[in-house]
């Protein structure tokens with residue numbers, strides 16, 4: 001290989017490397033640090049789609065910041081209720097929830113409407129987004145997990 005060739009080869013490699021890592025760095029966390037490149041790529045896709053779905057279907061109530069709204073809408077950011085049980089979260093996204101619940105020591109008793117039109121993939125994208133935003137770091141919620149959760153809703 002000539003010097004010129006090897007230089008352009010190195011430039012080419014570093015270009016792939018930098019764009020490859022750079023584009024996903026905003027999604028990396030403790031939870032995703034062992035993901036392969038392919039997993040990270042898929043994870044990033046879920047996060048982007050999930051954010052869009054969240055903005056459309058959830059942020060009116062839970063807010064862009066995931067902080068919720070006063071005594072009406074509970075927070076998703078650092079929610080102990082959410083962290084306790086991913087299955088329950090998948091079910092409530094699809095079927096809604098009502099009755100008294102306690103989130104981070106605060107009691108809520110309002111109704112969240114069902115979103116039955118969501119596909120399992122969309123539920124997984126939303127769940128992945130809310131479980132990995134605002135300081136939450138759980139890692140992937142896969143379509144398979146969602147499928148299992150939804151077939152066992154209470």
Ligand code: HEC
Pocket residue numbers: 054057058059060061062072073074075076079080081082089092093097098099100101103108109110111112113115126130
């Ligand atoms: C119309 C307002 C509204 C919308 C839209 C809404 N929610 Fe809720 N959500 C609520 C309310 C109210 C509760 C508490 C229900 C209760 O008191 O039983 C709740 C509870 C929750 C909980 C469990 C409690 C917690 O804070 O951990 C999660 C998780 C959740 N919502 C996620 C979502 C997601 C994701 C979406 C969008 C797909 C969404 N919600 C859309 C009003 C809403």
